[in-house]
Amino acid sequence: MTDPISEQARSDFQRALFKAFMNRVWASLSGQTTTLLSYDEIKEKLHIGGPIYRGVQTVRVDQIAGSLNRYHEFDRVFLPASDKLADRWQSVNRAFYQEVSLPPVVLYKVGQVYFVVDGHHRVSVARKQGQVFIDAEVRECATRVNITANIKPEDLEILENKVNFLERTSLDSLIPDANIRLNIPDGFDRMLEHIAVHRYFMGLDMQRDISEEEAIVHWYETVYMPVINVIRSTGILREFPEKTEGDLYLWVLDHQHYLESEEGIPLQSSEDAARDFFGEEDKKTVRKKRKK
Incomplete structure (x- = not known):
């Protein structure tokens, strides 16, 4: 029994x-x-x-x-x-x-x-x-990125790219407070391209060789963070709950390069490009809300 x-x-x-x-x-x-x-x-x-x-x-x-x-x-x-x-x-x-x-x-x-x-x-x-x-x-x-119990396979792919980005740039060592988060799968690869282009033009402007470390810090402080500061000051991220500040940064740069290559509009500073872009996005959001 x-x-x-x-x-x-x-x-x-x-x-x-x-x-x-x-x-x-x-x-x-x-x-x-x-x-x-x-x-x-x-x-x-x-x-x-x-x-x-x-x-x-x-x-x-x-x-x-x-x-x-x-x-x-x-x-x-x-x-x-x-x-x-x-x-x-x-x-x-x-x-x-x-x-x-x-x-x-x-x-x-x-x-x-x-x-x-x-x-x-x-x-x-x-x-x-x-x-x-x-x-x-x-x-x-020890890990250079944080993971949580609800991580998804697509999240792991992005975190893998982030680890590769950090190993390439040492951004977390150069600027310990920097914590770029993305939900766009190839976002970190695109940021590496941005840094490479930024380093090239820095060399032309300054007429000297630019170290990778110098270019990374300069890109973060003069290209990336100005866009992030605009995102924070406008509160635009509230309109895109599934996105991160890093995602919106990529949107701004993509839009800027589209205007330059397709419409011949000269490149702006990243801060001005962000203000123009999010100004237009804010207007679209207002129009959508009025239609509801």
Whole structure:
């Protein structure tokens, strides 16, 4: 005869398994992903360093969204993806009901996301039971960009490009307060082109060789930031909630080059171009609101 706790543990697993299945169905219909983040993929794309031991900590369960090597066995919210996990999962779940103390899980931390090294079933049961925190041995990995538990595949692609941009420019070292964010996939590659062109014209204007570091700082201070300051002073970003300041900077530069190449309008300073561009965008927004 099955004892009540074992029966409850089995029932919990079946419900968790069914919910994981429904999550996959919904994901296939909506184009979303339910897969856990792969530590190896993050390491490869973001060139992370470490890990460095940080001791035993209390970690929010909902910040655990990845795995070192078992990311196909659980979904993004750590529901079990296969009935092959039943025995171990139910054993851990019985321990939960019996209030048996289990050892801390082992996690890698990258940005604001934790990856399970050891303790996948414990994390899964904790999440299924509504546990908010879990004890964990944490090892932190250095990264030049921040990631969060709700990161999407397209976000990872952009962050990979940002890491490459920072490695090429060392902007985060040259100007520690600089934090360019983009939602445009090829945006950082385009910014590298802007810097290269800016360096070329700096050399012509100053009649000397310009170091890459000098060009990067000068571009940031005299081209990029003037546009950002206009964006902030006009509050135009409120009209584009899915965009970032960096995205709007790219819009301004694209528009400026379009006017120069297609209509023969001389290039303006980036600040003047931004004021003209956002002035027109603001008028369009007002007209749209009046039509509603």
